[in-house]
Amino acid sequence: MPTVDRAEFHKTETAILHVRLLGHMDVTTLADDSLLPNGTKTKGLLAILALSDRRPVSRSRLAELLWSQRSTVQARASLRQEIHRLQDALSPLGEAVLDVQRQSLALQPDLTTVDAERFLTCTPSTVLSLPDNPPPLLEDLSAVDPAFTVWLTQQRTRLRQHVLHQLEALLVTTPEPATAREAARRVLQMEPLHEAAWRTRILSETLCRQQGAALLNAEACIRTFQEAVGAPPGEETMRLISEVRNTHYKAVPPLNAQEDRRLPHWADTSPAERETTAPAEQPVYGSKHISTLVFLSCPDNITDPAVIRLAEAFRDELCLSIAQHDIIDVVMLPQRFPSPTPEDLDIFQQKGTDFILSITLTSQEDGTPHLTLQTLSTHLNGVIVWGYRLSFTQETLNRLSNRVSSVVVWTLLLTEARRLGSKPVAELAPVGMALRAFNLSLRGDPGLRTTIEDLLRQAAARAPEETFILFVHANYLLLRALEQWDSPIASLMAPIMDLMRKNLAIAPSSLTARYLLAVSLVYLQRRDEAVALLQQMEAELRDPRNSLLILLEGLCLLADGDAKAAAPIYMNFFNMVPFMPLTTAADHNLIISCFLSGQHEVALEKARNMLITSPNRTAILLPALAAASALGQYKQANEYAERLSLLQPALTASRIEARYAYLPPHLMKLLTDALKKGGFLQDDAAPLRPLSAESVSRRLAGLPRQDMKRTKTHSTMNRT
Numbered sequence: 001m002p003t004v005d006r007a008e009f010h011k012t013e014t015a016i017l018h019v020r021l022l023g024h025m026d027v028t029t030l031a032d033d034s035l036l037p038n039g040t041k042t043k044g045l046l047a048i049l050a051l052s053d054r055r056p057v058s059r060s061r062l063a064e065l066l067w068s069q070r071s072t073v074q075a076r077a078s079l080r081q082e083i084h085r086l087q088d089a090l091s092p093l094g095e096a097v098l099d100v101q102r103q104s105l106a107l108q109p110d111l112t113t114v115d116a117e118r119f120l121t122c123t124p125s126t127v128l129s130l131p132d133n134p135p136p137l138l139e140d141l142s143a144v145d146p147a148f149t150v151w152l153t154q155q156r157t158r159l160r161q162h163v164l165h166q167l168e169a170l171l172v173t174t175p176e177p178a179t180a181r182e183a184a185r186r187v188l189q190m191e192p193l194h195e196a197a198w199r200t201r202i203l204s205e206t207l208c209r210q211q212g213a214a215l216l217n218a219e220a221c222i223r224t225f226q227e228a229v230g231a232p233p234g235e236e237t238m239r240l241i242s243e244v245r246n247t248h249y250k251a252v253p254p255l256n257a258q259e260d261r262r263l264p265h266w267a268d269t270s271p272a273e274r275e276t277t278a279p280a281e282q283p284v285y286g287s288k289h290i291s292t293l294v295f296l297s298c299p300d301n302i303t304d305p306a307v308i309r310l311a312e313a314f315r316d317e318l319c320l321s322i323a324q325h326d327i328i329d330v331v332m333l334p335q336r337f338p339s340p341t342p343e344d345l346d347i348f349q350q351k352g353t354d355f356i357l358s359i360t361l362t363s364q365e366d367g368t369p370h371l372t373l374q375t376l377s378t379h380l381n382g383v384i385v386w387g388y389r390l391s392f393t394q395e396t397l398n399r400l401s402n403r404v405s406s407v408v409v410w411t412l413l414l415t416e417a418r419r420l421g422s423k424p425v426a427e428l429a430p431v432g433m434a435l436r437a438f439n440l441s442l443r444g445d446p447g448l449r450t451t452i453e454d455l456l457r458q459a460a461a462r463a464p465e466e467t468f469i470l471f472v473h474a475n476y477l478l479l480r481a482l483e484q485w486d487s488p489i490a491s492l493m494a495p496i497m498d499l500m501r502k503n504l505a506i507a508p509s510s511l512t513a514r515y516l517l518a519v520s521l522v523y524l525q526r527r528d529e530a531v532a533l534l535q536q537m538e539a540e541l542r543d544p545r546n547s548l549l550i551l552l553e554g555l556c557l558l559a560d561g562d563a564k565a566a567a568p569i570y571m572n573f574f575n576m577v578p579f580m581p582l583t584t585a586a587d588h589n590l591i592i593s594c595f596l597s598g599q600h601e602v603a604l605e606k607a608r609n610m611l612i613t614s615p616n617r618t619a620i621l622l623p624a625l626a627a628a629s630a631l632g633q634y635k636q637a638n639e640y641a642e643r644l645s646l647l648q649p650a651l652t653a654s655r656i657e658a659r660y661a662y663l664p665p666h667l668m669k670l671l672t673d674a675l676k677k678g679g680f681l682q683d684d685a686a687p688l689r690p691l692s693a694e695s696v697s698r699r700l701a702g703l704p705r706q707d708m709k710r711t712k713t714h715s716t717m718n719r720t
Contacts, residue, residue: 017097018112019113019114020115021050022116023134024135027046037086039082045066045086047141048065050116051116059103062079063075065147066144066148068645083105119163147649158450164187167187167190168187172427180200180204183200184204192228195237196422198233199237290329290355291354292331292354294330295357296312296315296361297338297360298360298361299338299361310393312336314359314392317401320401321405322405322408324405326510326513355412356376357376360374380419385411403547416435423436430463431469434456434469437456437459441472441476444614444617452476456472456473456476470513471503474500478519478520482588483619493520515537515551519555522559527556530552531556534553550573551573551589557569558593567594567597571594571602592660596667603623603624604633607627618648625640626674638696644688650687651687654685656688675688679691
């Protein structure tokens with residue numbers, strides 16, 4: 001039988017029980033007798049223990065994962081019953097393979113093996129020995145518990161990411177083309193847009209004198225990217241594809257010398273060196289700040305000097321607004337150009353410019369300039385990554401330039417992050433690692449937390465005073481805190497405050513850093529300091545209606561308890577164009593301010609629209625549930641409650657109050673009262689849970705709820 005091959009595990013040849021978790025779950029002895037338990041909960045209990053990395057699992061954790069919708073007392077009692085069932089199922093072995101302690105459980109590592117551990121403990125040298133395209137983890141174990149479902153998703157992500165990272169490490173360490181080709185094939189099965197794998201696959205075919213296969217792979221790479229993202233792969237991949245095409249069609253021998261038949265740069269450094277330095281002969285991605293060049297183009301048929309001066313003023317203000325964010329480096333060309341696309345695009349690229357923002361004056365109707373804005377990527381051969389048309393006057397110039405600058409900063413960050421998304425971590429410089437972390441943090445996937453935090457840790461260790469890394473770290477912590485309910489909001493905001501103070505010590509004028517600092521101060525219930533910072537920024541900026549200042553003003557009003565004044569601020573902000581997906585997701589404050597100001601219909605409508613694209617955002621789901629409950633829309637409310645109980649199985653009234661501790665008590669009470677009135681919260685200690693189907697029907701019919709009495713008499717039956 002196979003044994004766990006991890007250094008910290010005790011290696012043994014005495015395993016008498018094998019647990020299979022990949023595909024259909026099975027439990028067998030050395031004699032191949034099946035000891036698989038019958039009950040779903042019992043199987044779930046065994047699966048959790050088997051995937052615990054051979055560490056004991058606390059009884060409280062097991063109860064949370066298997067009975068998240070029951071009270072603590074009931075869950076612990078049910079757990080005791082399942083432990084006995086599991087012991088009975090494993091009793092034919094005659095050995096104590098289950099280590100049962102008063103506070104925890106564990107599988108005996110000396111006596112058991114788990115097939116999934118081969119994947120979770122693989123290394124670059126062993127990853128290719130794993131089965132290709134294995135079945136999903138626990139594919140037939142469903143309907144155990146909502147919390148178990150979330151846990152299982154996280155475990156599948158963990159297994160997949162570990163295997164992917166080992167394959168990526170193999171790509172940059174093996175000198176053998178055949179090995180690299182197989183590793184690349186497996187990576188592309190998992191990540192079809194992984195550019196490094198595509199380059200490895202194409203190059204390894206070339207080194208093996210398979211020019212036809214290399215050309216086919218090159219064309220398949222371009223087709224895959226065009227179908228997925230509507231754009232070709234990055235510049236380095238396209239350069240390699242061009243070389244392959246030229247070699248094939250010109251019939252040039254690829255490589256003649258046997259000593260040249262190796263991968264040119266994959267084995268240049270040891271694994272320890274690759275953790276701290278990039279490969280010497282490879283380009284280092286994200287080695288500098290993102291930069292954009294801004295210029296104004298004015299066709300010959302537009303001659304009105306006043307209109308031209310107004311367009312030039314917009315260009316100047318836009319550059320100033322971009323610079324104030326202290327995230328993107330901006331270069332402005334003071335002269336006017338006749339064409340919206342500079343002919344010397346290659347020159348700008350050679351100078352290190354990542355993007356070009358062209359502002360084209362298209363007409364002068366009624367003396368009002370009409371502009372077309374286009375952002376082109378120099379890395380993607382001038383592909384337009386963002387565009388917008390607008391008209392403005394002297395009175396709206398500052399407001400529009402500010403808003404457009406925020407959109408541009410956001411767009412360029414996302415575009416560059418996606419361009420680097422398929423690069424191996426070993427090829428990323430600190431800024432590139434921060435960009436990767438920034439892109440991953442926007443997905444809102446709890447399973448990516450370890451990956452994001454590891455990227456930020458490595459980036460900070462190599463560039464401790466890089467302000468962009470500090471910004472990305474703080475933004476990630478804020479996004480995470482808004483979806484986290486197991487800790488008071490103040491404890492989650494303290495690290496953000498510390499990061500932004502460090503940022504401002506390096507770059508005192510950073511508008512984004514001051515905004516994030518002020519936001520953290522509000523959540524820390526230090527409103528006076530936040531207001532002082534807001535007033536300081538308003539005094540410095542020519543446009544007091546700056547987008548970030550508007551959001552900060554609305555948050556301060558909410559903290560003051562004036563939801564009626566905060567709601568229209570957020571309403572007006574999110575109705576403005578162009579649409580700005582802020583790096584700090586403030587849209588949940590729109591929902592909460594509308595609900596707290598009594599606009600329940602508006603709150604529910606806005607929440608529905610947001611949840612279409614982000615269905616698992618608990619910061620939106622909770623006020624949406626309260627609004628639906630207040631309106632008596634119990635069918636809709638129950639859908640939100642079911643989703644919330646799945647995502648946050650231990651969400652109680654006390655945790656909700658700790659999450660909204662920055663609000664005055666009377667506003668916080670409006671939330672919990674609406675949830676209790678709808679029957680979703682019973683008391684401060686009981687977790688939020690959906691209603692039964694019968695209860696929903698009775699409430700929709702206007703009848704009183706009848707299942708509470710049965711809950712007291714037949715609690716176990718009702719819970720089941």
